[in-house]
Amino acid sequence: MKKLTLLFVFTLYSIVSLAGNQIDSLLNVLDKTIKESKSYVEARESRINSLKKRLSNSTFSPEQIYSINKLLYKEYRTFVCDSAIHYLNNNLEIAEISKNKGWINETKLFLSHLHSSSGMYRESSDILYSINKNQLTKDLIPYYYKCYEHLYNEMYLYTHDQKLKKNYFKLFQTYQDTLLTVFDPSSENYLAIKEQKALEQKNLVEARKINSLRLSKAPFGTPEYALITFQVSLIDREEKKLEDEKKHLIFSAMSDIKAAIKDNASLSNLANLLYEEGDIDRAYQYIKYSLEDANFYNARLRNIQISNTLPIIEKSYQIKSEKQKNELKTSLICVSALALLLFGALGYIYKQMKRLSKARNELGVINNQLKSLNNELAEANHIKEEYIAHFLGICSTYIDKLESYRKMVNKKINGGQVTELLKITKSSEVLESELKEFYVNFDNTFLHLYPKFVEEFNSLLVKEERIVLKKGELLNTELRIFALIRLGIDDSSKIANLLRYSVNTIYNYRAKVKNKALGSRDDFESLVMRIGAFS
Numbered sequence: 001m002k003k004l005t006l007l008f009v010f011t012l013y014s015i016v017s018l019a020g021n022q023i024d025s026l027l028n029v030l031d032k033t034i035k036e037s038k039s040y041v042e043a044r045e046s047r048i049n050s051l052k053k054r055l056s057n058s059t060f061s062p063e064q065i066y067s068i069n070k071l072l073y074k075e076y077r078t079f080v081c082d083s084a085i086h087y088l089n090n091n092l093e094i095a096e097i098s099k100n101k102g103w104i105n106e107t108k109l110f111l112s113h114l115h116s117s118s119g120m121y122r123e124s125s126d127i128l129y130s131i132n133k134n135q136l137t138k139d140l141i142p143y144y145y146k147c148y149e150h151l152y153n154e155m156y157l158y159t160h161d162q163k164l165k166k167n168y169f170k171l172f173q174t175y176q177d178t179l180l181t182v183f184d185p186s187s188e189n190y191l192a193i194k195e196q197k198a199l200e201q202k203n204l205v206e207a208r209k210i211n212s213l214r215l216s217k218a219p220f221g222t223p224e225y226a227l228i229t230f231q232v233s234l235i236d237r238e239e240k241k242l243e244d245e246k247k248h249l250i251f252s253a254m255s256d257i258k259a260a261i262k263d264n265a266s267l268s269n270l271a272n273l274l275y276e277e278g279d280i281d282r283a284y285q286y287i288k289y290s291l292e293d294a295n296f297y298n299a300r301l302r303n304i305q306i307s308n309t310l311p312i313i314e315k316s317y318q319i320k321s322e323k324q325k326n327e328l329k330t331s332l333i334c335v336s337a338l339a340l341l342l343f344g345a346l347g348y349i350y351k352q353m354k355r356l357s358k359a360r361n362e363l364g365v366i367n368n369q370l371k372s373l374n375n376e377l378a379e380a381n382h383i384k385e386e387y388i389a390h391f392l393g394i395c396s397t398y399i400d401k402l403e404s405y406r407k408m409v410n411k412k413i414n415g416g417q418v419t420e421l422l423k424i425t426k427s428s429e430v431l432e433s434e435l436k437e438f439y440v441n442f443d444n445t446f447l448h449l450y451p452k453f454v455e456e457f458n459s460l461l462v463k464e465e466r467i468v469l470k471k472g473e474l475l476n477t478e479l480r481i482f483a484l485i486r487l488g489i490d491d492s493s494k495i496a497n498l499l500r501y502s503v504n505t506i507y508n509y510r511a512k513v514k515n516k517a518l519g520s521r522d523d524f525e526s527l528v529m530r531i532g533a534f535s
Contacts (some may be wrong), residue, residue: 065094069088111127121155128424147177149175153168222255223256324344465516481510
């Protein structure tokens with residue numbers, strides 16, 4: 001495995017050295033790695049499933065179960081936050097039942113570190129305060145200090161209160177200094193702290209020297225390699241070496257992907273750099289992938305970090321896409337005009353050469369025109385469906401953004417930053433208003449395209465079960481669900497996102513309506529898809 005890793009890195013550097021543009025070559029390799037990411041995730045999931053299978057053995061002792069849970073935690077730690085917490089809580093329960101102080105303290109330290117990484121600072125500190133340092137074994141003392149150092153560093157990085165920020169930084173430095181007294185000077189933990197302190201003190205030569213030593217011990221495709229190359233990108237940033245910063249972020253991101261690490265920062269940082277340079281397409285692709293990773297990992301801190309950047313990049317991407325569409329439309333009009341002139345000339349020549357077969361040719365032309373018209377009408381219908389589906393997505397996205405904005409402002413107010421806005425952000429009137437307007441827009445647009453939808457839909461139901469709309473209603477929830485199905489959106493989770501219901505609610509509505517079908521309930525949705533179809 002080590003030989004294959006070295007071969008990969010050697011090949012990668014060979015490609016880069018032969019290419020005219022280093023960064024472009026590396027970005028192409030990164031794009032390929034992203035396309036292959038599913039296989040790396042499957043490899044991790046295979047290891048996890050193997051451990052879960054072992055865990056199902058009912059004859060295992062508490063010690064064996066504790067060990068397997070610990071391995072599962074390590075697999076999930078940078079993969080799925082909730083699952084990592086789940087197996088740690090299982091171990092805490094085993095430890096408490098067994099009254100094993102060592103297990104209890106070890107598991108609490110793991111939990112504290114994981115909570116602080118995911119932004120749950122109160123939970124992390126509560127766990128640390130519950131631990132009696134005097135009862136810790138010698139091997140747990142360094143990790144105990146490490147948890148405090150990590151907690152205060154995270155709080156320092158992400159608080160907006162300048163006074164608290166200063167206090168957190170002092171505490172962070174205090175625990176850093178303590179750790180330097182307990183870690184072996186040749187260990188990775190010791191070197192990482194020394195590098196960080198050198199970077200904080202702007203001693204960039206020393207920071208880079210330590211980083212190179214650390215990197216020489218970390219194989220490509222491991223979490224350690226991803227972290228160390230990310231940290232060297234911070235040194236590059238301080239030295240204003242933009243190309244080197246991008247290069248190291250690319251290597252870090254590839255290593256994250258190959259190790260199936262979902263708790264990462266390199267790719268989103270790279271997206272920001274590419275956006276600033278005007279590479280909107282790649283920036284949008286990378287920030288979307290980062291958001292998918294953050295959602296998969298399911299830690300609120302990562303989502304918040306990426307959500308602050310995503311709307312900016314996404315807006316630029318949409319503007320660029322719209323510009324490209326307009327340019328394409330202009331090109332198509334020009335090509336179509338030239339094509340029409342060409343066909344006109346050919347038609348004239350053909351007419352002169354084939355006077356004797358005029359009647360037959362006219363019939364053929366009419367037939368071709370009818371076919372063309374039929375295709376155009378069918379295409380027009382398809383475009384309408386695509387347009388309304390796109391319109392719905394935009395409306396739903398707008399509602400999500402509006403809600404995210406409300407939550408963000410509310411959080412800031414609760415933090416004491418903008419007190420005067422607290423009352424406004426506690427109100428959900430804006431969201432409810434936008435949701436009502438979304439329903440009205442959807443109902444009007446859909447019924448404009450399918451004016452007889454309600455009537456034809458009711459014809460598919462048993463007479464006594466047909467839907468009777470209330471006064472002022474255009475569509476109700478059941479009708480909206482099947483209106484979306486008519487547009488080709490048949491996935492219940494997507495329907496739930498669009499209509500702001502739970503997936504279970506959508507499943508229940510669908511099943512309930514199909515049970516009222518006049519014919520076979522299995523064919524009901526197929527019949528709905530034919531409503532208003534061009535024949």
